[in-house]
Amino acid sequence: MENSEWLEVSLQRVYEENCIAKILKKEIKDATKKGDNYMSDIKRIQFMAILKSGKQIKISLIMKTLPPTEHHQDMVKQMGLFGREITMFRDVTPKMEEILLEFGDYTDPMWGKLICFQGNEQIFFGDLAECGYVMASRRKGLDLEHCLLVMRSLAKFHATTVIAVNKGMIPLNIFGKHVFKNYESEKMMKDYYDKVLESLLILMEKRWEPEWLPIIEKFRTDLSPKIGDYVLNIMGYTNDQFNVINHGDCWVNNMMFKYGLDSVTPVSLKFVDLQMCFYDSPTYDLQYFLSTSLNLEVRQNHLEELLLVYHETLVKQLELYSYPGEIITFEQLKKDFLKRDFLGLMIAAGIMPFIYRQENCNDFPELEDLLKSMKNENKVEIVECDDPMYDTVLKVIIKRVYENHFI
Numbered sequence: 566m567e568n569s570e571w572l573e574v575s576l577q578r579v580y581e582e583n584c585i586a587k588i589l590k591k592e593i594k595d596a597t598k599k600g601d602n603y604m605s606d607i608k609r610i611q612f613m614a615i616l617k618s619g620k621q622i623k624i625s626l627i628m629k630t631l632p633p634t635e636h637h638q639d640m641v642k643q644m645g646l647f648g649r650e651i652t653m654f655r656d657v658t659p660k661m662e663e664i665l666l667e668f669g670d671y672t673d674p675m676w677g678k679l680i681c682f683q684g685n686e687q688i689f690f691g692d693l694a695e696c697g698y699v700m701a702s703r704r705k706g707l708d709l710e711h712c713l714l715v716m717r718s719l720a721k722f723h724a725t726t727v728i729a730v731n732k733g734m735i736p737l738n739i740f741g742k743h744v745f746k747n748y749e750s751e752k753m754m755k756d757y758y759d760k761v762l763e764s765l766l767i768l769m770e771k772r773w774e775p776e777w778l779p780i781i782e783k784f785r786t787d788l789s790p791k792i793g794d795y796v797l798n799i800m801g802y803t804n805d806q807f808n809v810i811n812h813g814d815c816w817v818n819n820m821m822f823k824y825g826l827d828s829v830t831p832v833s834l835k836f837v838d839l840q841m842c843f844y845d846s847p848t849y850d851l852q853y854f855l856s857t858s859l860n861l862e863v864r865q866n867h868l869e870e871l872l873l874v875y876h877e878t879l880v881k882q883l884e885l886y887s888y889p890g891e892i893i894t895f896e897q898l899k900k901d902f903l904k905r906d907f908l909g910l911m912i913a914a915g916i917m918p919f920i921y922r923q924e925n926c927n928d929f930p931e932l933e934d935l936l937k938s939m940k941n942e943n944k945v946e947i948v949e950c951d952d953p954m955y956d957t958v959l960k961v962i963i964k965r966v967y968e969n970h971f972i
Contacts, residue, residue, distance in 0.1 A: 582618035589613040589621075596627055604646055604840065606630045609692060625692035626680060644744040647685040650840035652739055654679035654688075657810075658839075660734040661725045668885055675722050676836050698821035698835055703920045704954075706860030707817060709867055711831050715820065715854060716871050718834045719812070720878035723847050726810035728886045730844070740810060743800040743843045755793035758911050762792045764949075765914045765959070772956060780967050788907070796911050799904075802845045806901065807893035813841030815850040816916060817858035847893075848901040849908070851875065856909035856962060857916050861954070864961055872899060906966045913962055918950035 596609040612624040631647065632638050641647065658676050678691040701707055729735045745754045769781050802808045823833040855868060876895045883892050
């Protein structure tokens with residue numbers, strides 16, 4: 566190639582001129598509202614900077630730090646959440662991007678960009694809001710168009726992890742076990758789910774119509790003695806099932822959407838908070854999302870359709886990748902999904918009191934107080950919710966679970 570030295574010098578000058586010469590000022594603000602995030606402290610840092618070219622630009626980053634309070638911080642450290650998320654963004658997602666590019670997929674990745682991190686205590690990400698991504702309303706729940714985009718994106722995410730695992734790119738010594746599956750966390754979460762079910766049954770007795778009494782009694786007799794053990798036991802993979810890297814905390818607050826020109830149609834999605842990723846059946850993520858994040862109409866009328874779209878996308882993506890292994894059938898997917906129905910119910914019962922509180926309210930319980938009570942008094946406190954939609958949604962879930970399983 567002629568003039569190769571000239572081209573090299575020109576490129577060096579271009580990239581040199583786009584380097585930051587000086588930070589002029591810095592501003593730090595809260596990046597989330599109370600109730601949006603419970604596992605870290607999240608700030609937005611905005612810089613005004615001058616490039617070496619002389620151009621002035623604004624840079625916006627998201628800073629994720631350990632919670633400032635004692636028991637909350639201890640729990641996050643004990644579960645290894647920051648280390649797991651750093652490993653996902655530093656080591657795993659770049660490999661997943663390589664897979665996408667290898668097969669000609671140049672679309673925007675389904676996750677944000679890691680900028681840097683300090684130990685296992687601070688992580689800096691590019692600000693997705695600067696790229697037009699926003700959170701949806703957790704109280705309204707997602708409509709069908711949003712849910713279809715989530716299903717297609719989740720299937721693509723899962724399929725790409727299948728290839729990455731198959732190529733030995735993902736360390737299963739780190740991601741092979743759920744963060745709840747260590748001794749102290751396991752005991753705490755078992756007690757928590759036992760208490761969630763107990764509180765749910767008390768609520769049903771207190772507020773629901775008499776026709777629910779037989780179901781309440783059936784749940785109390787058949788589920789109460791074993792629900793904590795059941796939920797924890799199902800959080801672990803076996804080699805005789807189809808497995809993926811699950812997001813692990815897949816609900817509406819852990820995804821951001823970009824919209825089309827009409828400001829209504831979702832056209833792109835980014836998953837955030839990859840701190841609970843683990844290897845297991847994809848129906849873990851499916852139960853988590855479908856139990857917590859849909860609006861009532863979608864929940865009542867479109868579950869089968871959403872599962873079908875997920876499966877069709879998963880198969881298409883794995884076939885694109887020329888995956889040599891056996892792909893889960895739709896019938897097996899549905900069977901595995903139903904097998905985890907009680908997991909979905911417990912997740913919904915635990916999360917939805919936070920979902921249906923007003924988004925601008927200030928009376929969210931302090932997690933530090935709840936954890937302190939658990940540790941010092943061996944007492945599990947459950948957050949209550951008086952919103953009628955909480956009861957309405959739980960009735961839909963419980964009716965479906967009861968009819969599917971005849972407990």
